[in-house]
Amino acid sequence: MATNPTFQSQLRALTRAASDLCQPDGDGAVRCVACAHRCRLMEGAQGICGMRFAENGALRVPFGYVSSLACDPIEKKPLYHFLPGSEVVSFGMLGCNLRCGFCQNWTISQAGRDETAVAFPQRIEAAEIVRQARRLAAPAIASTYNEPLISTEWSLDIFRRARAEGIRTCYVSNGFASPEALDLLEPWLDAINIDLKCFTDVGYRKLGGRLQPVLDTIRRLVERGIWVEATTLVVPGFNDSPEELADCAEFLASVSPDLPWHVSAFHADYQWHEGPSRTPVATIERAVQAGYGAGLRYVYAGNLAGDAHGSTRCPGCGAALVTRRGFQVRANEVVNGGCPLCGVAIAGVWQ
Ligand code: SF4
Secondary structure (H helix, E strand, O other), X not given: OOXXXXXXXXXXXXXXXXXXXXXXXXXXXXXXXXXXXXXXXOOOOXXXXXXXXXXXXXXEEEXXXXXXXXXXXXXXXXXXXXOOOOEEEEEEOOOOOOOOOOOOOHXXXXXXXXXXXXXXXXXXXXXXXXXXXXXXXXXXXXXXXXXHHHHHHHHXXXXXXXXXXXXXXEEEEOOOEOHHHHHHHHHHXXXXXXXXXOXXXXXXXXXXXXXXXXXXXXXXXXXXXXXXXXXXXXXXXXXXXXXHHHHHHHHHXXXXXXXXXXXXXXXXXXXXXXXXXXXXXXXXXXXXXXXXXXXXXXXXXXXOOOOOOOOEEOOOOOOEEEEEXXXXXXXXXXXXXXXXXXXXXXXXXXX
């Protein structure tokens, strides 16, 4: 963990005592149940995420700041079947419960853990984030950029206000959640993109997590009717074998063939410099075919030059219904949630 005392005291000031997602755990300890790590914290200790800590017998949790606040195309999350073409007010905080060597947002996710990850919190009121969404006429707000599960209390404060204004709510998450966090979050969440980082427990343990909680989160949120899309960053030498990509696809198809799967090309970043510095296009193509081969109806390629596999096609007649160039929607032909040519329903939230 970082030892910069100024940064740590700044972060500690931007917290509040948790009333949910914590339990007394004997001998003066508290247990944080915000994610599947379920950290047991003695007085003064901080959790694996480095952002939640025990103080005076209470669990202090991040609150009242952002590290980044921007208005993004919703396609950038990526969410392709949830209000396509919309702008989403997006906020992030600091820290993560995993430590992926290939993280592409590491300056904020590893802040507090890695001295070279330099990002700063800016104090803000939840109401101000919602006001910005209204001012920009954005139909949704997303908790994104870092891992939102480690600050669900803050997201909920924003989401409750957003819902009161008719604004939808989204998470972009690694899915390493606890059932308690999902119980708290689900009534206030409309859509989520979950990273499925690989399909082996050994792989997840290299990143500081475990596979099963992520699979449980994906299945549970689909069953609860929350709109779910999944993303796999295909990292050469880590998760790019045909077997592992097929395993990811088969699991997602078993949850729902309507669950969109985004397979994204990796570029070397942060601490991951093994093997090729970019995912070969042929590997992404293979992942896309693995998705369709497993029975998924919507598979998208991300982080590639060009727009191959970027458009939404009707699974009935093959017509291009939502045409995209990069993150921009060029045309959206979906009518009343269906294909205007053959009438097949297109899964998603369209208005
Ligand atoms: S959010 Fe997860 S990693 Fe952080 S303290 Fe809680 S259980 Fe531990």
